[in-house]
Amino acid sequence: MSEKKQQVSRRQFLNYTLTGVGGFMAAGMLAPMVRFAIDPVLQPAAQGNYQAVAQLDEITNEPQRFDWTMDQVDGWYESTVTKSAWVYRNDNDEIIALSPVCKHLGCFVSWAGSEDYPDQFFCPCHDGRYFKDGENVPGTPPAAPLDEYEFKTEEGTLYLGKAKPKGGVI
Amino acid sequence: MLQKIYDWVDERVDITPLWRDIADHEVPEHVNPAHNFSAFVYCFGGLTFFVTVIQILSGMFLTMYYVPDIENAWRSVYYLQTQVAHGQIVRGMHHWGASVVIVMLFLHTLRVFFQGAYKKPRELNWIVGVLIFFIMLGLGLTGYLLPWDNKAYFATVVTLEIAEGIPYIGEMTKTLLAGHPEIVGAQTLTRFFAIHVFFLPAALFALMAVHFILIRKQGISGPM
Numbered sequence: 001m002s003e004k005k006q007q008v009s010r011r012q013f014l015n016y017t018l019t020g021v022g023g024f025m026a027a028g029m030l031a032p033m034v035r036f037a038i039d040p041v042l043q044p045a046a047q048g049n050y051q052a053v054a055q056l057d058e059i060t061n062e063p064q065r066f067d068w069t070m071d072q073v074d075g076w077y078e079s080t081v082t083k084s085a086w087v088y089r090n091d092n093d094e095i096i097a098l099s100p101v102c103k104h105l106g107c108f109v110s111w112a113g114s115e116d117y118p119d120q121f122f123c124p125c126h127d128g129r130y131f132k133d134g135e136n137v138p139g140t141p142p143a144a145p146l147d148e149y150e151f152k153t154e155e156g157t158l159y160l161g162k163a164k165p166k167g168g169v170i
Numbered sequence: 171m172l173q174k175i176y177d178w179v180d181e182r183v184d185i186t187p188l189w190r191d192i193a194d195h196e197v198p199e200h201v202n203p204a205h206n207f208s209a210f211v212y213c214f215g216g217l218t219f220f221v222t223v224i225q226i227l228s229g230m231f232l233t234m235y236y237v238p239d240i241e242n243a244w245r246s247v248y249y250l251q252t253q254v255a256h257g258q259i260v261r262g263m264h265h266w267g268a269s270v271v272i273v274m275l276f277l278h279t280l281r282v283f284f285q286g287a288y289k290k291p292r293e294l295n296w297i298v299g300v301l302i303f304f305i306m307l308g309l310g311l312t313g314y315l316l317p318w319d320n321k322a323y324f325a326t327v328v329t330l331e332i333a334e335g336i337p338y339i340g341e342m343t344k345t346l347l348a349g350h351p352e353i354v355g356a357q358t359l360t361r362f363f364a365i366h367v368f369f370l371p372a373a374l375f376a377l378m379a380v381h382f383i384l385i386r387k388q389g390i391s392g393p394m
């Protein structure tokens with residue numbers, strides 16, 4: 001026998017083959033399960049449908065809470081849910097629609113929610129506060145401004161889309 | 171009669187060394203509270219295990235009534251607690267045990283830490299213990315959602331917000347946990363249930379086995 005043929009012994013060959021076959025079997029078993037588990041991450045992002053929320057002449061300079069309902073599909077479960085926004089016109093007469101979800105840990109913020117701060121948004125959970133434009137008050141728990149809804153106006157009606165984080169960096 | 175059965179089995183498969191190895195060994199004097207009462211600090215690990223066994227058993231029985239479905243989860247918990255005989259006790263065991271196990275785990279950790287029992291050659295077992303601690307926290311976290319009441323729901327909303335705060339992979343982590351990028355709902359509940367009842371306990375059993383094997387292998391740390 002030549003040197004070359006000795007390079008892989010029968011024992012090694014069997015070891016390699018068995019490891020390889022075992023690896024393929026393990027991968028073949030696990031691949032569908034892993035793909036199954038991570039499916040929600042790979043779903044395309046849902047399109048933000050615009051919902052009619054308010055009449056334009058209802059909107060004042062003071063933030064008001066508007067609620068609307070929409071159909072929501074959660075896997076096999078379909079339901080109608082109520083959503084809210086704080087809507088007002090700023091000094092330049094632009095419409096601002098802020099999400100009421102606190103950027104600290106997700107509680108519900110209210111305009112003038114605390115008697116001590118009548119011109120700020122207030123979060124009751126950990127006393128988080130935001131200025132009227134949604135900017136978080138430094139020194140309170142939230143680390144980012146309130147999300148802002150995309151909106152469009154049509155025939156005197158305000159439509160809101162998805163709430164988007166304001167100004168990139170957190 | 172029992173003795174005969176035992177002998178019959180033992181003659182064929184030699185089980186005596188098996189249980190001897192698990193159950194029949196010296197307890198050193200310095201860890202025996204009957205000898206010196208301050209040695210009760212050595213009990214916390216065993217107590218953790220004891221409460222864990224209660225958790226496993228009560229949890230197994232709770233799933234006889236519980237359903238991880240957002241329409242029925244709360245009602246099934248309410249039913250088993252109010253209508254089923256001893257339901258309040260079984261759920262109470264699981265509910266309070268969840269807190270007690272964390273306390274015991276913490277006391278056990280303190281004992282090991284302040285006695286320096288984690289030092290060479292037991293560093294590996296300390297690491298395994300810390301992993302067990304994380305698994306327990308995960309069990310507490312996922313179990314908290316299952317009754318599907320207001321407290322459970324909002325605690326989970328907050329948890330997911332925290333997960334979302336992780337740099338770069340936050341959003342992915344949140345979706346992976348919640349089963350949906352925005353909604354905490356039907357898919358979140360089934361996921362948390364699966365994690366609480368299958369995935370984490372499996373990991374816990376494996377880690378506990380390693381933990382105990384290492385203790386037997388290395389022996390308990392000596393007196394201070």
Ligand code: FES
Nearest residue numbers: 102104105123128
């Ligand atoms: S959740 Fe709003 S301040 Fe903490």
